[in-house]
Structure formats: structure tokens, C-alpha cells
Amino acid sequence: MADLVLAVDIGGTKFAAGLVGPDGALISSERVATPPGGDAEALWETLVGLVDGIGSPEDVAGVGIGSGGPMAWPSGEVSPLNMPGWRGFPLRERLAGRFPGVPVRIHNDAVCVAIAEHWQGAGQGSDNMLGMVVSTGVGGGLILGGRLIDGGTGNAGHIGHVVVDPEGPPCRCGGRGCLEAVARGPGLVEWALFRGWTPGSSPQGEGLYREEAAANGRRLALDAAAGDPVASAAMVRAGRAVGVAIASATHLCDLDVVTIGGGLAQAGPLLFDPLEQALREHVRLEFSSRVRVVPAMLGQDAGLIGAAGLILAADRYWAPR
């Protein structure tokens, strides 16, 4: 079994761990809810319990970790935005202590999703790809020349803070008009509520999805699908902003393909149609007009598969300098 890799995915709502084979297939996995309000050691104990159920140290050839950022990279002290219990927590080092003698590597969770889509998913065969996650945040990872781009501090791929409207809404980063400020689920929900959207109010939506009346991005997409005009306008707003950001990224990086995953991508044409329209208005040069935007393929397993790629396809995805 020593050609298997333990993959770990650390998020604000769940921890996941799994075993990944050398071909990138996820063989087994488990997930648990992130303990809300947990302190550093409570979070760690939860993770240990999860990991111990997956594999023993002698069984794995390495450990790959994807975690919400920010983090010190590649050393792996993490301070995930939605997990106040971990601030500068030495996650990589702690796991390395439990798995002696094998490589233990970490990267941003959105970067791991991009790795997965490039290695095993919708970006296979492209050497120049942006992998995006559009959800409660907007993140990404960048593959250029067939290799993961880390940037100076491991933070390359932050498409969520590409500026799509310099006079746009304030962003939680402290800036203004970032893609994330416009297109993140909670931002869209706020925008729609302010304009009179009542979650679950559209006739079809009410009948079909009664169970979900919460004001969240998924409800917004469902109401848009059911014809609610404000919810639909919110999805157009998100899609156009994503399209503009992709146009900028394509011109800067000469991309072949962009994959889009995350909750909001589930909205399908409600997001992708306005996205394509805005994108095509802005990519008019021969080289940029060839960019393709495709839905991500790997769903919620992407984070684990990509984390394993840090070990199993290190020639392409692991090159800290």
C-alpha cells in the first residue's frame, strides 16, 4: 500500500481525508464537520481522529494537504479565514510529526482544486489553465507551461482579487471592486436582498425547493432558475464579473482553458451564459479569443485529488523555490 498518498482537505465547514492511488483515483475518503468555534487543539484532535481512520503512517508514501488560506508557504502555518481557532497553526509540521520519513506538503485549497482539474479533470491536456472556485469566496490556481505557478509566496492564482470594477463594492480584503466582492455567494445574496429578492418566493421555486428558504447562494441560483427576476439579475451580475476577470487573466497569461467549480458553478447556464457573453466582448485578439471556459469535473473530491498531486505528480505541481 505504500504507493498510496494520504490527502487532507481543510475547510471552514468540513475536514476531509482520503487515500489516493498513483493514478490519481480517490480510493476511500471520509469527512467530518469542522468543529464550530473550536480552539487550536480541538481542531487538531478532530483532524487526527479523521486521519487515523484513513491510513496508518506505514501505509502511505506521502501526505498532501489543501487548506484554506492565508498560510505561510511552503512551511505550512495556516490561518484559515473561517477558522479563528487556527492562527499561524503549524499544520504541515504537525502532520509531518505523525508521518515521519515521507514528504508532507501543503498548498492553498483552491490551488489544489486547480491541480486536480489539470491532472485528472476538465483541464487535462492543456498546458495553460486557470482553475477557479466560485463559492462563498472566489479562488483559483494557475498552471502555465504545464506547471503549477506558485508566485513569490505561494499565492499565485488569486483570481478573486482581480479588479473587475475599480468603483465597485468594497471587498473583505480591504480593496474595492475585486471579482470576489462582486461574485461571491454572500455578496450576491446581499445585492439581491437589497433589491427586493425574497428567498424562495418565486412560484416554481416555492413548489420545488420548499426546504431551502435560507438566503444563500444556492437558494439564489434556484430562484433564478425558477424565474425570479432579481435573482436572475444577480446571476447575470456574477457571470459578467467572472467573464471580465477571465478576460484579464487570459490576456495576461495566454490561457487555453479555464475550469469553474464551486457552489455557484452549479447554477449552470444562469452563470455561464452571461459569463460567456461578457468574456467574448473582451477577448477579441486572435490569441485570447481561443480561451475556453468549462465546468470543473471533479466536484467535492477535487481538493483531495489535487492535494495528492503535490506528492504523486510533484514534477508538475511541487516546486517551491
Add this chain to the structure above:
Amino acid sequence: MADLVLAVDIGGTKFAAGLVGPDGALISSERVATPPGGDAEALWETLVGLVDGIGSPEDVAGVGIGSGGPMAWPSGEVSPLNMPGWRGFPLRERLAGRFPGVPVRIHNDAVCVAIAEHWQGAGQGSDNMLGMVVSTGVGGGLILGGRLIDGGTGNAGHIGHVVVDPEGPPCRCGGRGCLEAVARGPGLVEWALFRGWTPGSSPQGEGLYREEAAANGRRLALDAAAGDPVASAAMVRAGRAVGVAIASATHLCDLDVVTIGGGLAQAGPLLFDPLEQALREHVRLEFSSRVRVVPAMLGQDAGLIGAAGLILAADRYWAPR
């Protein structure tokens, strides 16, 4: 002498050629005006005359070419925007025919400038750099992980078509609100003239720079320096747009440093002060706030030095796939 490289820089206003030593020093160079309206062979003969005066085939270890785009890359059929006489002209192949047995390589002229600034100029020591040229157009080249990024078709680095205002002015690329549409010299001149700028009209400007009353970017910068309010506003407009585009590029690529050359960069603080102000409003994350923007160092020799880098520092700057 066979460790010298012949460098060639093809632009709409001038052709330049020179010999570059293995350490990147420009040893000799010549330039001639681009024949206006020249057909394909007239342009070629002008180039041959220039190159023959610089070096013989037996004297050089290779030929590096920077040329205005677009071009097919790496094969090197060029169609420079401002040289209608060359459309799909096999520039690389033609020069290879005159220099048999040595490598003959080509890249976009703004990419060569970025290579030069990274190799020998203001970007030395950084592994993650954007080299920009802000002039009658806005171009650039991207170095990430210490290596030139080509992108899928050799067009990475097109910072001029990063979108800074989705509702901004039409761009000659066919899009809208590109950095180049806002900040290129002729665009600024048009913007200022429309708002009542009279070139050379500011009191100090009239006295100091009487010789230059043409409505061009240089005149605009001079009048701004002399206190003309509309000219000053145009420089603020340009600087802010460049700052926003750099913020986007920094978030996407986790840059250490951005170098800025080209005619408009000569305006100094008139451009760099509003640039810095807009940039700092938008780079608020720890990793992005560390980006530095510096003037390019190599001036008009940069294109030749960078072209030579395609041969002399090929491990970093030449990797077509």
C-alpha cells in the same frame, strides 16, 4: 568573437541591431528609421543593410529578435501592427537563412524588454516580475518562478488588455476598457484634447518646450509637468489605470516587482504617484501589498539586450513547447 549574439529589434518607427556579449552588455548598435509605407522586400532590404553593418555570420553564436506583434510564435512569421508591409512575413526564417548553423530566435518586443529588465535591469534578483512598456501601446512580459512565461501561443504578458474599466473606452483590440485603451499615449492625448487641452499652452511649458507643440504623449507629460490642469488629469487617469491593472496582475501572479518603461514612464511622478495611490488602494492582502513598482533601467537598449537573452540565457527565457 563567436560568443557574441546579434540582437535585432523591429519596431514601427525604427529598426535596431547590435552585438551583445555573454554577460549581457551591448557592445555596439545601430538604428535606422523604418521605411514608411515600405513593402515586404523594401523592409527586408533595410534590415539586411543594418544587420550586415553589425556582424558577419561567422562572428555570431546566435541571433535574437524582438519584434512588434502579432506574430506566429515560435516560428516567427510577423505582422507588426504599425508595419502593413509585413503580413505573415517569415522574419525568423529569413534571418536564419543568413545565419546558418546558429540558433535564431524571436519573441514579442515587449517580452524582450521584460527579459532585459529581469536579466540585466530593474528586475534582477526577482523571480516573479512583470515588465511593462507604456507608450503608444501598452505591452509587457511575465517572468514567474524565475522563467519567462510564454502562455499557450507565446502571447503571455499582454497587460495592455487587462480590463481596468468594463464600461471604459473602446480599445483597438475590439474590446472595451482595456488598460491600453485608457493609458496609451494617443488615447490620453485624445482624452485631453476633448477636454480642452491646448498642447504647449501652459505658461511654463510654452517657455521651456516651445519646440514641441505637437499633440503627443510626450507633450502631454511636459504640459502636465508645467501645471496644465487637463494634462495633469490625463496623467492621473493613466497612472490610476496602470495601478489597477498591476493590482490585478499581482493578485493573479503573486508578483514581487513590476518594471515600467516606455515613453510615458518618462513622466516620472506625474505617472507614478497616481499609479502608486491606485495600486495601494487595491493591494491589501499581505502577499499582494509587498509588490514594488519601479522604473525600468535599460532605456532604449532594452529590446536588444532582451532579444540577446533568448540565446544567451536560454535556460530562463527560451522554452517553447
